[in-house]
Amino acid sequence: MNAFAEVMDFTRQTEALAQVSGRLGWDQQTVMPRGANAQRSEEMAALEAVLHARRTDPKLGDLLDAAEPPDEAGAAQLRELRRGFARNTRVPARLAAELARITPLSQTAWEEARAAGDVAAFLPWLSQMIALRREEGEAIADGGDPYDALMADYEPETDAASVAAIFDQMRPRLVALRDAVLGADTPPALTGTFDRDGQLRLARKLAERFGYDMGRGRIDLAVHPFSSGSGDDVRITTRVAENDPFNCLYSTLHEVGHGAYEQGVDPAYRLTPIGRGASMGVHESQSRIYENQLGRSRAFCHWLHGEMLAEFGPLNVADADGFYAAANRVTRGYIRTEADEVQYNLHIMLRFDLERGLIDGKLRPDDLEEAWNTRFEADFGIPVDRPANGVLQDVHWSVGLFGYFPTYALGNLYAGCLHQALRADILDLDAQLGAGDLKAATGWLREKLQVHGALRNPRDTIEAACGAAPVAAPLLDYLDAKFGALYRL
Numbered sequence: 001m002n003a004f005a006e007v008m009d010f011t012r013q014t015e016a017l018a019q020v021s022g023r024l025g026w027d028q029q030t031v032m033p034r035g036a037n038a039q040r041s042e043e044m045a046a047l048e049a050v051l052h053a054r055r056t057d058p059k060l061g062d063l064l065d066a067a068e069p070p071d072e073a074g075a076a077q078l079r080e081l082r083r084g085f086a087r088n089t090r091v092p093a094r095l096a097a098e099l100a101r102i103t104p105l106s107q108t109a110w111e112e113a114r115a116a117g118d119v120a121a122f123l124p125w126l127s128q129m130i131a132l133r134r135e136e137g138e139a140i141a142d143g144g145d146p147y148d149a150l151m152a153d154y155e156p157e158t159d160a161a162s163v164a165a166i167f168d169q170m171r172p173r174l175v176a177l178r179d180a181v182l183g184a185d186t187p188p189a190l191t192g193t194f195d196r197d198g199q200l201r202l203a204r205k206l207a208e209r210f211g212y213d214m215g216r217g218r219i220d221l222a223v224h225p226f227s228s229g230s231g232d233d234v235r236i237t238t239r240v241a242e243n244d245p246f247n248c249l250y251s252t253l254h255e256v257g258h259g260a261y262e263q264g265v266d267p268a269y270r271l272t273p274i275g276r277g278a279s280m281g282v283h284e285s286q287s288r289i290y291e292n293q294l295g296r297s298r299a300f301c302h303w304l305h306g307e308m309l310a311e312f313g314p315l316n317v318a319d320a321d322g323f324y325a326a327a328n329r330v331t332r333g334y335i336r337t338e339a340d341e342v343q344y345n346l347h348i349m350l351r352f353d354l355e356r357g358l359i360d361g362k363l364r365p366d367d368l369e370e371a372w373n374t375r376f377e378a379d380f381g382i383p384v385d386r387p388a389n390g391v392l393q394d395v396h397w398s399v400g401l402f403g404y405f406p407t408y409a410l411g412n413l414y415a416g417c418l419h420q421a422l423r424a425d426i427l428d429l430d431a432q433l434g435a436g437d438l439k440a441a442t443g444w445l446r447e448k449l450q451v452h453g454a455l456r457n458p459r460d461t462i463e464a465a466c467g468a469a470p471v472a473a474p475l476l477d478y479l480d481a482k483f484g485a486l487y488r489l
């Protein structure tokens, strides 16, 4: 067997084990008995040790040195494998073990601190986590910038400087739009009680309309919706709030975007390094375009309004346009995950600036809460009332996810580019959306982007699908047009 075939053989088994590990994580957040927590940690740690040993095996390094790619896909496999091998072998085993040990403890400390509103109780954990991740970033960067190295785990081949430049471009237009919208009349929200089973029935119908294959997937309930798995076993979760059906429906569409992406990758890439989404940012572009540009469009909301009437009877909004306005309300709020399309990216910019300060040491953990509160009031015009609505609202930093937040905003930006290109190719898109028909739109995304998995780096993945390099203008133009019309600006 030649070196390339041997690498791929070895890698398929590693990827298969990684899928098993992911499914244990899914199980833990959905159906695992509460009493199994400690045992599950041990099971996952044991599997993680096997995975780490395989990913840093010197034999793999020798094979990667010798392997020659047979074709373009083979070259992409080697690119991903070499990047992963270099990264994993640079992190000392002691550091990897310490991060694995600290992470669940730090997450529990964050949960307790958030519930108690006690930032000080979380700070020792946060400080430890920052120190460990900074050390890891320095090890991976090998003389380069630690924050860039951490970000590359989620969004390869980009850096903080270029993300900062994009954000600087986006901010003035987003702030101007947000201020104009908040100065206009706010449309009524959807109110009432919406039967749980009815919401789940409709969520399932939406998932199927958007091309999520229930034969290779399933939908379960979880406190924080997520998707997991790839290939022929891709699972998503949703949640139900009886007074807010948009929560269930749009959480579902968001996760369907992630899940459909994984289901849509070329089966030839199954259980290989390119048999998955190109990056977290590209992943988020799929969840966002399903949820927002398609799912919250006027045409689709008109169709959904009819479905809601059929499922729940009369609603408190006047008509289909009132329903569309309710699904796209912009109000002042503290919480990133509940933010509308206009304000979402401003939440990300705040976190991006603060976490870069934490990693490079210019912002001390002791000063984080004050820095957050000052910045939040300057950016959003309201003072933070309690830590759960401020610095303690997100899980990310407690589990060491530094460099992850910007991928959400990049995903929105990519979604803007894809939406523009999709509309240029499908001229009667609104007529289709108005009939609840997503086949052409999701088929376009599958053919142009999803099927290729991680064949190309994130930027090139978007460029290949859109015919132009990703920039912020399409997203900003879309937001101005949509919310300008909705709020009669």
Ligand code: ZN
Residues within 6 Å of the ligand: 254, 258, 284, 287
């Ligand atoms: Zn997402």
